[in-house]
Amino acid sequence: MLTSMAAARIAVSGLLAGGVRYVVVSPGSRSAPMAYALAEASAAGRVELLVRIDERSAGFTALGLALVTGAPAAVLTTSGTAVGNLLPAVMEANHAAVPLVVLSADRPEELRGTGANQTTVQLDLFGEHVRFAVDVPAGDSPQRAVETALAAATGAFEDTPPGPVQLNLAFRDPLVPEAGERLPEQRGHGTFRIGTEPLTMSLTHTTADLPERRTVVLAGHDAGPVAEAFARAHGLPLLAEPSSNSRFGPNAVGPYRLLLEHFGPDAAQPIERAVVFGRPTLSRPVSALLARADVATALYEPVPVAWHEPGRRRETPVASLTELAEFAGRGSSGWLDAWLLAGAAAQHAVDGVLSDHDAATGPSVGALIWKHSRGQLVLGSSNGIRDVDLAGQPAAEPTATVFANRGLAGIDGTISTATGIALGGHQETTLLLGDVTFLHDAGGLLLGAGEDQPQLRIVVLNDSGGAIFNLLEHGAVAEGGGYGDAVERLFGTPHSVDIAALAAAYGVGHCTVSTTAGLAEALTAPFAARTIIEVRTDRQGLRTLHRRIRSAVSAAVAGVLAE
DSSP states (O other), rough: OOOOHHHHHHHHHHHHHOOOOOHHHHHHOOOOOOOOHHHHHHHHHHHEHHHHHSSHHHHHHHHHHHHOSSOOOOOEETTTTTHHTHHHHHHHHHHHHHHHHEEEEEGGGGTTTTTTTTOOOOOOTTTGSSSSEEEEOOTSSHHHHHHHHHHHHTTTSTTTOOOOOOEEEOOOOOOSSOOTOOOOOOOOOOOOOOOOOOOOOOOOOOOSSSSSSSSSEEBBTTTOOOHHHHHHTTOOOEOOOGGOOOBSTTBBTTTTGTGGGGGGGTTTSSSOEEEEEOOOOOOOOHHHHHHTSSSSEEOOOOOSSSOOOOTOOSSSEEOOHHHHHHHHHHHHHHHHHHHHHHHHHHHHHHHHHHHSSSBBOOOHHHHHHHHOOEEEEEEEEEEHHHHHHHHOOOOOOEEEEEOOOOSSSOOOOOOHHHHHHHHHTTTTTEEEEHHHHHTGGGGGGGOOOTTTOOOEEEEEEOSOOOOOGGGSSHHHHHHOTTTTTHHIIIIOOOOOOHHHHHHHHHHHEEEEEOOOHHHHHHSSSSSSSEEEEEEEEOOOTTTHHHHHHHHHHHHHHHHHOOO
C-alpha cells in the first residue's frame, strides 16, 4: 500500500507526462501530499505553480491557462466546499471544450459518512459536466486514473470533445513528507509557451462551376481564421462575432446584425443560405436568421463539439470544406458588393452617431477597445462583447487574439480567466468588462506575495449597474412605468462601489476616464503589470442611443441599396 506522498508523486509524474505544465493550487491540509509533490516538481523546473486562496478564482485561472495554451491545466483543492467552488469553472469548461483537470483531495474511505470534518460526497459532484470522474482510494496508485483522465480531457476518445475531468484523490495520514526529506535544488526552467499571435489562413479560390448563391458566412465564437478564408475564397459576405477570431479581411462586415433585416425574405436580394462556423451566441437577429424556414443552413463541424447535442440544431452538420463549398456555392459580385456597400454605410452611420458624444458610451468604448488592442483581448459577457460586435470595425488583418467565456456566457470568474490567459500567453492582454462583471470577480485581483504579475490591462465600463437589461425586454417594462423601481433594483442592481479604492486595496494601478478621447489616450499608454482603466458612463440613455444607431443605420443602408 502506497503512502500518501508516494501516491501524490505518482499522480504528479503522470500529469506532467500527459502534458500538464500549469497547476493552480488552493491551500488545504488534505491536499497537502499533492502540494508537496508539486513543489518538488516546480523546484526541479518541471511545472509552473500558481497559488490562489479562493478556489473559484483558482478554477477560472486554470481555465484561462488551458484556453491560451491549448494544453490541459490543473487546479488542486482540499476537500469539502473547496471542491464545490470549482463548479462554475467546470461548467464553462464543459460547454467550451476546455481541458480543465480537477484534482480534488478527499478523506479515506473509513472516514466518509462518519461526520469527519470537511467530508462530503465529492465523486460525481460535477455530474454531466465532466468527461471522466474517478475516485482513487487512499493507498492505491493513481497512475492509470491519471492517464485515462488526461486522455478524456484532451479529446482522445472517439466522438468525445475535450473537456473537464475530475480526479478525486483520497489521502490517509501522514499527509507530509518524511522527516529529513527536502525539496530538490532549485532549477530554472524554460517558459512554457505556444504561439497565441493572431492567425490567418488561405484557401483555394472557388471554381466557376459552383452555382452562384446568396449565401452568408456566420462566424460564431471560436470559429477561427478558416471562416474568413472560406468567405474570401467563395466571394461571400462574412458576419463575424468578435470572439470568432475571424473578424477581419476584405469580406468582413462590421454592424452586420443591423443589416440582416435589409436582406430579409421581402428584400430585393434576400439571403438564401447561411453557413455557420463556430458557435453564434450574441444577437437575436442572427438567431432569427438561422430559424428562418426559407434559409437553408449548414454547420461546419469537422470534429465533435461540446456546445450542442447531435441532432438538436437545425443546421445540417458538414465535416469537410469540400462539401461545405458545394452547399454554399459562390457569391456573385453583386451579392458581395451589396453587403460591403451596406456594411460601409452602416459603419459610417454608427461612427457618426457615436462621434456626436464626447462622453464615453458602451459602443464607443467597444470601438476603441477593438481598434487599440494588441496581443490578447479578453471580452467579458454581457454588454461589452456586444458593444464590440456592434461598433468594432473589422481590420484588414487581425491585431489581437480574442478570448471570451462563451461556453455558458456567464460573468463568473472573468478577471481570473483573463489573468490565466495573460500569464499563459506571456504577452500584453486587455480585458473589457462591465462593472457588475468586475465586482463579481473582484477577488480575482488578489495575488499573493511572490506570485507572477500578468501584463493585464482591465477596462471597466462603470455605469453603476447592469446595463444589458436596459436593452432587453426589461428596459421596455421600466419605460412603461408599471413596475416602478422594481426593474432598477432587481435587474439594474445599482451600486456605489469605489473601484479606485478597491484597486488600491489589491495594489493594482488605476485611472478614471469619462470621454472617448481620455480612453484613447489611456489605451495607448504603456503598462508593465496590472492596471485598471475605469470608464465612467451613464446607462440611463443607453436605450435611446441604440435607437438612434438603428435609425441612422436603417436610413443609410436603405439609401445605398436603393441606388
